[in-house]
Amino acid sequence: MKKSRVLALGTVLSTLLVPNVAMSIPVTDGLVAYYAFDGATTDGSGNGHDATANGGGYTTGYDGTANGAYLFDGNDWLSTSLTLDLPQGTMAAWINIDQYDTGFNRLNLIFEHWDNMQFGLADSSAPGDNDGHYMLKLRQGSGFNYAFGGLAELNKWVHLAGTWDGTKMRLYVDGVEIAATDAPSPPDGSGPLVIGRHSHNDINFWKGAIDEAAIYDRALDSDEIARLARKGQPPTGSVPEPAPLLLLLFGIGLAGIARYKRVSRTQYCQGCYDY
Numbered sequence: 673m674k675k676s677r678v679l680a681l682g683t684v685l686s687t688l689l690v691p692n693v694a695m696s697i698p699v700t701d702g703l704v705a706y707y708a709f710d711g712a713t714t715d716g717s718g719n720g721h722d723a724t725a726n727g728g729g730y731t732t733g734y735d736g737t738a739n740g741a742y743l744f745d746g747n748d749w750l751s752t753s754l755t756l757d758l759p760q761g762t763m764a765a766w767i768n769i770d771q772y773d774t775g776f777n778r779l780n781l782i783f784e785h786w787d788n789m790q791f792g793l794a795d796s797s798a799p800g801d802n803d804g805h806y807m808l809k810l811r812q813g814s815g816f817n818y819a820f821g822g823l824a825e826l827n828k829w830v831h832l833a834g835t836w837d838g839t840k841m842r843l844y845v846d847g848v849e850i851a852a853t854d855a856p857s858p859p860d861g862s863g864p865l866v867i868g869r870h871s872h873n874d875i876n877f878w879k880g881a882i883d884e885a886a887i888y889d890r891a892l893d894s895d896e897i898a899r900l901a902r903k904g905q906p907p908t909g910s911v912p913e914p915a916p917l918l919l920l921l922f923g924i925g926l927a928g929i930a931r932y933k934r935v936s937r938t939q940y941c942q943g944c945y946d947y
């Protein structure tokens with residue numbers, strides 16, 4: 673095979689094999705920041721809000737991708753320069769928690785934005801003593817509003833999303849709404865976003881894995897949240913599908929063998945008869 677053909681085939685194969693990491697999230701309208709955590713803490717939204725690691729590492733992603741999620745073992749966190757002032761918004765992530773803390777002011781945080789937005793697992797200060805329950809907490813005016821519910825399932829991938837639209841805040845687990853609370857004003861906004869810890873204190877660490885963490889500047893509707901949670905759909909991560917590629921290579925191989933046989937017959941069997 674000529675060198676130019678080899679190079680052309682290589683280009684085709686590399687195009688098939690390289691995953692489109694940045695655009696693997698199924699809802700992109702209004703995306704402010706997006707961390708796929710596929711071996712990097714870069715922001716895939718195109719807005720440049722890359723996160724900086726302070727400990728931690730990678731583990732298997734929610735969709736089985738090797739090194740496809742960030743692993744926090746209890747004292748790890750990510751810092752960003754992202755400041756938020758969002759009258760409406762959404763926070764979402766795939767999460768897998770090993771354990772949660774209990775007691776006053778002992779949350780487990782996915783996102784924290786001092787001191788106005790907290791997204792993760794609640795502590796006993798939430799109404800009704802909600803240690804280990806899924807939670808979105810927003811400071812609005814003189815106090816906090818909460819959407820929370822559902823005790824966290826340990827050692828299992830779960831999709832968690834919280835939205836606020838200026839009227840209500842809502843919480844979704846695996847694409848299903850589990851809480852809706854009156855939240856009739858924009859949340860306060862300041863301070864850079866932190867992932868996996870309290871932003872000002874060395875507490876409230878996430879203990880487990882986080883994948884596909886995303887923030888939007890609008891409240892996604894229930895259909896969009898269901899799409900993020902791949903509800904009713906097979907996982908569609910950034911792993912290339914192997915079957916079509918193998919079929920393609922098999923086909924190229926068969927065509928090559930057939931051509932070789934034709935050439936051999938012409939060169940070495942001139943005068944032979946077909947039977």
Ligand SMILES: [Ca+2]
Binds near residue numbers: 708709710734884
């Ligand atoms: Ca991932």
Ligand SMILES: [Ca+2]
Binds near residue numbers: 727728745746747748
């Ligand atoms: Ca650590």
